[in-house]
Amino acid sequence: MKMKTIRLSFHYLEFEDKADLLRVNLFRYFYIDLSKRLFKSIGSFKAGGHSIAFTTDLDKGSLEGQFNSVIAGSISGLRNSLNNRRAVYVHRNSGIPLIGSVSFSIIDRNTSLIEIKPVTGCNLNCIYCSVGEGANSELTDFVVEPEYIIECFKRLVEFKRQDNSKLMIEAHIGCQGEPLLYSALPELVAGIKGAGCTHLASDRVGGKGIGRRADNNSDSGININKRNKNENNITVSIDTNGTLLTEASVDKLVQAGMDRFNISINALEPGLAREIAGCCYNLDHVKEIAKYIAKKAELLIAPVLIPSINECEMIKIVEFAKSLSKYTKDKKPPVVGIQNFLEYRTGRNPVRQWGWNRFYRFIAELEEQTGVKLRMSESDFSITKTRPLPKPFRKGSTITARVVCPGRHKGETICAASDRVITVRRAGSAKQGQEIKVKITGDKHNVFYGENLEHARFARISRFS
Known part of the structure; x- marks a missing residue:
């Protein structure tokens, strides 16, 4: 049979040649290293960027089948490149449901706010982290296929709107770590927002939903190039430490449909900010990004109050937020949502937590000093109670x-x-x-x-x- 060159291109996969190994990167920060011998039955190949080209006597369908089989058979070796921890890829054919875990997936707390957790892992090593995230943590990481999240999210929205078809829903992207490590974030935001989501497609490598083909005639159905009007009564917000944001990435996320950025700034004294982050931390960059976001979208500054460590920084952070009013469209300062540090079994606990009475006394005093409302409730974010999602089993069963x-x-x-x-x-x-x-x-x-x-x-x- 005549030899020919066939190129396979992907959206979520990238290839690196490493001597005897081929590194396959998934969503930029996750990878598997494969021996090149695994592909010898397929043919000679050259890989780079988002594509791999084979010189082979196979037809395209057979080539795809064999390539998919190699990748699917090796996905259990997935690693996080930031920390080399093992990782699990959760996709539509993985057999892993998207409801039930606090680490990844979708969480519904019987309100109009739906929590979305597409990835784990963090570029910081915060001294107060509730899940002990950081470079040296002995954790397993998770990364979830965006189309899988979108499908599950849409079903959950339909369930919640059985009583009110126009119910306003907030999709809140809050990870055990930093969501900007999820390279498919713009696609996820656009899909959640509802732009072009009628047809969702994904490559099913070996029937495993890995990679998504990026051929010219292949359409994911997720359009990130058009700012979505809120026709579906869905707002999208995100928790981020801000360190990985750039003006370009802010623009891309806003264009995809991001409504609010919640940025955690825990101190305005550079040395203390680095100490709290537990690693190198560019405070000036985060402040500049906060200013830029204030011009483009809704901004919420969300410091964690850590007793005996950063109480004195809270008033500085509130004043910083007030200074951003000149950048916002309505000339009002961004909301400051101060969080009370809480001790967790799985977290780093550098101090004892304050009781809620003491915390709210501190907030009341700070409100009086600054003239800014700081005590937030669900009603401030238009969060309402909704019908509870049925539980297939109960505690004790x-x-x-x-x-x-x-x-x-x-x-x-x-x-x-x-x-x-x-x-x-x-x-x-x-x-x-x-x-x-x-x-x-x-x-x-x-x-x-x-x-x-x-x-x-x-x-x-x-x-x-």
Whole structure:
């Protein structure tokens, strides 16, 4: 059969030649290293950028099938390039549902605000981080296919609007880490906002939904090049530390449909700002980006008040926000939403947290000093109660669940059942694909925790033997 050159191009995949290895990058910050020998049955190849070209006697369909098979068979080796931690790719054919976890996916707390978590991992190492994120953390990372999120989000919006078809929904992108590490963020924002989402397509590499083809005749259905009017009564907001934002990326996100940026600025004294960030931190850049955002979109400055560390910085941050009023369209200062540092089992806890009474006394005093409203409530963001999403199981119930991937923290496993994921904190030696009996130990807001009953029984026997 005659040899020919066939080029495969992708939107979410990038290729790097590394001697005997081919590095395949997914969403820029995640990668798998593959031996070039894996492709020898396909033909000689040259890879770079978003495409790979094979010289082969195969037809295009057969070539795609073999290439897809290699990638799909290796995706379990996915790593985060920032910290070299193992990572899990969650996509429509992964068998991992998008409701049930606080680490990734979609969270519905029975209000008009829907939380979206497309990625984990962070470029900072904040001393107060509630999940212990940072370069040296022993965590598993997750990255989610944007089309999968959009499909699930749309179904959830339809459910919430059964009682009110014009219900205003806020999609809030808030990750365990920094969402700007998610290279598909503009596509995700545009899809959530509702621009051109009638037809969503994704490459199904090996039936695994990896990469999305970028051929000229291939359309993802997600148009990020046109600012979306809010015809669907959906607003989009994001939590970010601001360090990775540029004027160009702000413009792109606003064009895609981003309505509000919540930027965490925890101190205006450079040395203290670096200390809190736990690493190199360019405060001047973050301040300049805040000014730029104030011109382009809604801005909220969201410091975390860490007792005995940065109380004195709060008044400076409020005054900084007031100084930005000259940049905003309505000439009003951005909202300042001061957060109370809270201690968490999984977090870094450099100090003891304040009780809420003490925190709100501090806020009241600061309001009096600055003349700025600082105590926020759900009504300030037009958040309303909605019908609760049904729970397929309840705390205390016993279910059969399938192990689908490692959990976020050491010793955790993610299981799936009834279109939900369950974080099993003591899974024992359960293997991926195995079915286990799980006792549900937590079910608040359709976020599920459980324990492996067989492992718990074995642990009790071992303890008393």
